[in-house]
Amino acid sequence: MASGDMQAATSAAYRVTAGTVYQAFADAASSTQPERIGIQWLNASYAAVGTATWSLTTDAASASWHRISVAAPAPVGAIYARVALSATTTAAARTHFFENVYLGPPQRTSGNLLSFNAESGGDIDGTAWAVDANCTIARDVPVVTWPVSWYLSGGEVVKATTTANGNMSVKCSETPSVQPGVDYRGYLYINAPTSSAACWVELRWMDGNGTLISTKRAALAPPAAVGWYRQIVSGVAPAGAAHVVLAAGVTSATAAQVLRVEGATIQQASAAPVAIGTVMPYEDASFEQGVGQWTVASGVATIARSTPWGAAGYDGVYAMVVTSSTATTSVLASGKYPVVAGLNWRAQIQFSAASGTWGVAPQIHWYDASGVSLGASSLPADSLAPAGGWWRDWNDIIAPASAASARVEVDITAPSAGAVCQLDAVSLTQTAPAFSATADSSRAVVTLVMRELTVGATLTVYRVVGSTQAVVRGSSGALQGVVATSAQMVVEDYEAPLGVDVWYRIEQYDATTGDFGGSEASATVRLALADVSDCWIKDPLQPQRNVLVRASAAPDWARPIEQTEYRVRGRRNSVILSDVRGGLTGTLAVWTDDDPGRGALHFALDSGNPLLIQFSPGLGLDDSYYAVGDITEARPVAYGGEPRRLWSLALTQQDAPIGGVGGTAGWTVQDVLTTWPTALDVATAYATVLDLVLDNREA
Numbered sequence: 142m143a144s145g146d147m148q149a150a151t152s153a154a155y156r157v158t159a160g161t162v163y164q165a166f167a168d169a170a171s172s173t174q175p176e177r178i179g180i181q182w183l184n185a186s187y188a189a190v191g192t193a194t195w196s197l198t199t200d201a202a203s204a205s206w207h208r209i210s211v212a213a214p215a216p217v218g219a220i221y222a223r224v225a226l227s228a229t230t231t232a233a234a235r236t237h238f239f240e241n242v243y244l245g246p247p248q249r250t251s252g253n254l255l256s257f258n259a260e261s262g263g264d265i266d267g268t269a270w271a272v273d274a275n276c277t278i279a280r281d282v283p284v285v286t287w288p289v290s291w292y293l294s295g296g297e298v299v300k301a302t303t304t305a306n307g308n309m310s311v312k313c314s315e316t317p318s319v320q321p322g323v324d325y326r327g328y329l330y331i332n333a334p335t336s337s338a339a340c341w342v343e344l345r346w347m348d349g350n351g352t353l354i355s356t357k358r359a360a361l362a363p364p365a366a367v368g369w370y371r372q373i374v375s376g377v378a379p380a381g382a383a384h385v386v387l388a389a390g391v392t393s394a395t396a397a398q399v400l401r402v403e404g405a406t407i408q409q410a411s412a413a414p415v416a417i418g419t420v421m422p423y424e425d426a427s428f429e430q431g432v433g434q435w436t437v438a439s440g441v442a443t444i445a446r447s448t449p450w451g452a453a454g455y456d457g458v459y460a461m462v463v464t465s466s467t468a469t470t471s472v473l474a475s476g477k478y479p480v481v482a483g484l485n486w487r488a489q490i491q492f493s494a495a496s497g498t499w500g501v502a503p504q505i506h507w508y509d510a511s512g513v514s515l516g517a518s519s520l521p522a523d524s525l526a527p528a529g530g531w532w533r534d535w536n537d538i539i540a541p542a543s544a545a546s547a548r549v550e551v552d553i554t555a556p557s558a559g560a561v562c563q564l565d566a567v568s569l570t571q572t573a574p575a576f577s578a579t580a581d582s583s584r585a586v587v588t589l590v591m592r593e594l595t596v597g598a599t600l601t602v603y604r605v606v607g608s609t610q611a612v613v614r615g616s617s618g619a620l621q622g623v624v625a626t627s628a629q630m631v632v633e634d635y636e637a638p639l640g641v642d643v644w645y646r647i648e649q650y651d652a653t654t655g656d657f658g659g660s661e662a663s664a665t666v667r668l669a670l671a672d673v674s675d676c677w678i679k680d681p682l683q684p685q686r687n688v689l690v691r692a693s694a695a696p697d698w699a700r701p702i703e704q705t706e707y708r709v710r711g712r713r714n715s716v717i718l719s720d721v722r723g724g725l726t727g728t729l730a731v732w733t734d735d736d737p738g739r740g741a742l743h744f745a746l747d748s749g750n751p752l753l754i755q756f757s758p759g760l761g762l763d764d765s766y767y768a769v770g771d772i773t774e775a776r777p778v779a780y781g782g783e784p785r786r787l788w789s790l791a792l793t794q795q796d797a798p799i800g801g802v803g804g805t806a807g808w809t810v811q812d813v814l815t816t817w818p819t820a821l822d823v824a825t826a827y828a829t830v831l832d833l834v835l836d837n838r839e840a
Contacts, residue, residue: 147228147237154183154221155244159214162257164247164264165224166210166296168289171237175199176228177282178209178296180244182219190218193225196264196282197297203284206240208295212247212257212264241289248292252412254317255387255405262298262403269405273310273388276301281401283332285369294330294369298403303334303394310390313405316347319378319385324410324422326375327387332401336365339392340400342372344407346382355379359430362448362459370450373429373457375410377422415456416489416568420478421549426567427456433476435461438550440471447563455491455531455565463562465555470500475549477508478569482544485574489535490551494562498526500554505538505569510545517550520662531565533659537574578645578663580637585668585677585687585755589613589632589645591661594625598649598658604637605644613645614681617801624652633802635684639668639677640758670757676731678745679753681766682800685836686748688741691734693787695762696727724794725765729754735784739774742788746772751798767792803836 157163169176179195196211215222224244228237247257247264259269263280272278281300303309319325325344333340340361346354357376364370378385389402410423419426425433431446442465447453453460465471480486488503500522507515518538525532540547549569553562575593580586594600602613602620612619613634620632637643644665649658670676672691680686703720733739745752746769756762770791776783813833817823827833 145230147230147235148225149227149239150181150225151223151242151244154187154223157182157215157219157222159217159219162212162214162247162265163222163244164210164212164257164261165242165244166208166248166292167224167226167239167243168206168241169199169209169226169237169239170204170206171202171228171235172204173202173235174228174230174237175202176209176226176237176239178211179225179227180211180213181223181225182216183221183223184218185220187221191216195225195227197280198229199282199284201284205284205286206289207284208287209282210261210264210296212261243292250293250406250408252408254385254407255313255315259313259315259405260293260403261296262405264297267299269314270299271312271314272301273312273390275304275307275309275394276311276400277304278302278311283401294404298332298401301400301402303391303396303398303400305396307394308390308392309394309398309400310388311400311402312345312386312388316351316384316386317407319346319382321378321380321382324375324377325385325407326373326410326413326423327385327407328371328373328404329387329389329402329406330369330371330404331361331389332369333361333363333367334391334394334398334400336363336367338363338394338398338400340372341390341392342374343388343390344374344376345386345388346376346379347384347386348381349383351384354382357424357430362446362450364449364451371404371458372450373427375423375427375430414568415566416570418570418572419568420480420571421475421567421569422478425475428459428461428565429457432461435476436474438472438474440469440553441466442471442473442553442555444473453493453563453565455493457565460493460563460565463553463564465553465560466558468555468557468560470552470554473551473553473564474506475567475569477512477546477548480507480540480544480547480569481571482540482542484571485537485539485577486547487535487537487568487570487572487575488549489533489566489568489570490549490564491531491566492525492534492562492564493527493529493531494525494560495529497556497560498524499556499560499562500552501525501534502552503534503536504550504552505536505540506548506550507541507544508546508548509543512546515541515544522552522554523660535575537572537576539664576645576647576661576663578643578666580643580666580668582669582671585635585637585639585679585689586684587634587637587643587645587666587668589630589634589663591630591632591647592628594628594630595649595658596625596628597652598625599623599652600625600630601648601650602632603646603648604634605646606638606641610646614802616803618799622650625649633684635679635687635802636681636753636797637668638758638764639670639755642667673757673760675757677753677755678731678742679755680745680748680750681753681798681802682750683748683803686745688738688745690731690738690742690788692756693730693732695760696725696729696792698725698727700725726791726793729790729792731788731790733786733788739784739786746790751795753797754792766795766797768795
């Protein structure tokens with residue numbers, strides 16, 4: 142077609158409501174002419190209502206896809222609307238491309254305290270922004286390529302032109318209300334005049350009379366290429382704060398330099414937290430404007446915000462860079478934050494390093510209401526070698542009884558002098574522990590609760606005592622390389638030793654590649670015996686049979702051996718051929734004090750399964766597995782009403798049995814009543830009374 146104004150509009154018209162704001166946008170491309178987008182308002186007869194609402198024309202033609210946008214309230218009388226696209230051609234046969242067209246409610250950031258007009262950079266008009274110092278402002282439509290599915294930017298932006306050499310700034314005209322003590326986060330997309338320009342974003346806290354109380358500023362550390370970069374600033378509203386203002390500027394600007402901004406957002410930091418429920422303010426958690434309240438509590442490490450923008454970051458586009466001049470341990474400490482005593486708290490970080498194996502241990506340091514130290518956790522460090530990736534590391538710790546506040550401390554051991562690592566997305570949250578171990582001495586069992594497992598990953602669970610470890614038994618056998626079918630797993634370990642410190646470790650691996658997926662350690666627990674003469678007789682496969690008895694006499698152990706003797710003529714000594722020496726054999730004498738105890742011991746011995754016998758530590762009797770041979774049940778006196786029995790159990794040492802744990806020693810009559818509505822349901826679920834006792838249900 143000939144040169145002149147070219148327009149195209151949607152063939153369909155779409156229902157609108159008068160007075161409601163609508164936004165239209167599209168992606169456009171043309172190497173020969175700029176373009177604009179508009180909304181045509183129509184009445185019930187599809188006749189025009191007033192004039193169409195048009196965006197500004199793009200600054201220049203561009204063959205790259207770029208966003209155009211406009212917004213306005215539907216005028217009185219408007220029933221329908223359609224989208225119009227326009228370009229002024231300079232000659233015939235010019236081609237223009239449009240796609241990704243939208244008409245509907247304004248696209249805006251969830252939880253933004255600012256209006257759509259302020260956030261969009263003036264898609265409606267320029268009233269949401271004002272001069273703050275040494276500049277003039279206008280709306281502008283630069284050519285900017287945004288991702289096709291990113292709908293919160295593009296179209297009109299705020300353009301601030303520096304009047305004279307010196308500091309310049311613009312501010313949002315809107316002053317949303319805030320609450321003292323609440324953490325807020327603000328940000329802007331900034332297009333700096335040059336890559337060396339000292340640009341910044343600022344939150345200004347105002348009282349009810351509009352008087353400035355204090356400010357929080359974040360400086361942009363731009364890359365070498367000039368572009369659009371989001372800069373975040375955050376802070377806790379101080380006492381007396383009633384309103385907040387978002388501002389941006391350039392320090393030591395040159396006359397005629399242009400600063401462009403859009404995407405203005407102010408929201409409570411909890412709207413997009415580093416971790417849900419964290420008590421750590423965003424400034425200390427994400428390092429978008431510096432290192433916050435973090436310090437080096439001990440060691441030679443130094444800390445700083447990463448630079449430039451985008452060089453490192455997990456939560457945002459910056460991280461805390463830790464540099465150690467020697468291969469030693471340094472302790473990094475955050476600010477103090479309120480906690481509730483007696484609950485589990487998780488200190489969590491994201492960790493990255495280009496090379497080397499680092500020792501990393503997130504700890505928690507507790508303080509009482511007066512600020513007096515209650516001590517810090519001292520959990521062992523994890524060995525991390527992320528090779529440029531980001532690894533999550535955390536510890537779950539119970540707050541002591543008088544704890545009122547806490548700070549996160551990260552123990553970091555560098556692998557070499559001059560080593561550098563990054564930390565980001567730090568949080569301190571009250572949560573159920575990801576891995577907990579609870580000792581129940583009344584049943585001689587440690588209950589493990591594992592949460593946040595990766596479904597589909599392979600899982601191994603270890604019991605650690607001193608320098609030795611063993612795989613824990615689960616319902617289907619050893620918990621080694623088993624596939625996690627749920628994000629949570631509960632395991633009862635009836636084979637944990639008595640009277641010694643025990644802790645547990647879980648390891649996860651990718652089921653397809655075998656890559657290590659992470660590990661977690663429990664707190665240390667201990668099972669106790671009330672009396673040194675008590676001992677447990679346990680069935681590892683059917684813990685419902687476990688029974689606590691009182692030992693009468695320890696076994697006199699024998700260790701038999703199979704040998705064959707050959708006499709050699711003319712020689713004094715025989716030739717002896719021996720097998721390996723056998724395990725322990727002997728007779729254990731135990732007491733039962735009443736008929737229930739006698740019945741419980743019979744029940745434990747009835748199956749003929751190998752049994753685990755555990756004694757009080759310090760007696761020279763190690764926990765071991767035995768086959769029980771002949772037994773003798775004797776009365777201590779020849780009186781028919783005597784309830785006590787003295788038992789003699791013939792023991793032969795065996796290896797641990799193979800198989801899984803069937804049921805739990807905690808299965809009670811109350812559990813049966815709670816689980817099954819009627820006796821018929823019970824009869825249907827279990828083939829025999831023994832199956833009911835063992836909770837061995839029919840498939």
